[in-house]
Amino acid sequence: MQATPDSAKAAETPSNGLPREHVEACGVCGARERATFQPMADVVECMACGALYVSPRPTPAAIGEFYSRLGHYDHWDREPGRAAMWQRRTRRIAKLVPPGGLLLDVGTGQGDFGAAAKELFRFEGTEVSSEGARLARERHGLTVHEGDLLGLDLPRGRYDAITMWHVLEHVAEPRATVARCFDLLKPGGVLAVAVPNTDTKFILSRTELGAAYDVAVKRPPRRGIWMPRLLLESSTEEIHLTHFTLGTLTWLLRASGLSLCERGVDDFSADASLRHRVEHHAHALFHRVTGFTSASCIFAAGRKPA
């Protein structure tokens, strides 16, 4: 398990017994100035780069224990469209990196992406969850390095591609994690990152529209952005420590020395229905035409200079 980062220190233990730590600086840009954003969820806004992050937050040890609980990944097995989703994502990477190269998937979970990616690439993964790593090895025969990327002893300049599918929002130190990926890439290698989209302005406008709709149909209006407090109880599904927009995500890749080679919408849905496919392509088209990201998940890739 990774050590508590320097940018954080032990904080109070709240009523549910969860150990938490204060975050002293933004994990995206390093600035200390912040403003309260969503106090119910301990979310603050960086005054320098606009990233939203959780402080205080559960400690890395508490988060690692949560992910390693047996059965954590069971619901994924019930989604029939997941294999097709991973094949689409694999084809997207293959447009950026020649097939046959060595790919490292950070936070590979139970290995569903590896099962698709190993058809085109030589594959390695990392995973903090002992349960996820075990499943990835047993089900798909994957090479999985168990632990946090920042604590693993992997050779520099080894990989043609590194992927992080909805991982960067979970890590304690996003900037240090991207910097580590930069070191691990070969010259000319590509880092591809997908995260949820927290474009505040859009969400606010959408909730205003939603509120107007609610009034029209005589329902109590919904307002503002709802984010859950991270209590790591049975109701907790996701542990998002940083909330990105396409702007903050691409800023981070560029600030880490990568040249941007793609930005857009992440094709994240395991729902293979026609309605979801049409929705995805509508969001992608809207982004290409307007530059604005209405989709709930975003994708960016950067190339290490040759």
Ligand SMILES: [Zn+2]
């Ligand atoms: Zn910042």
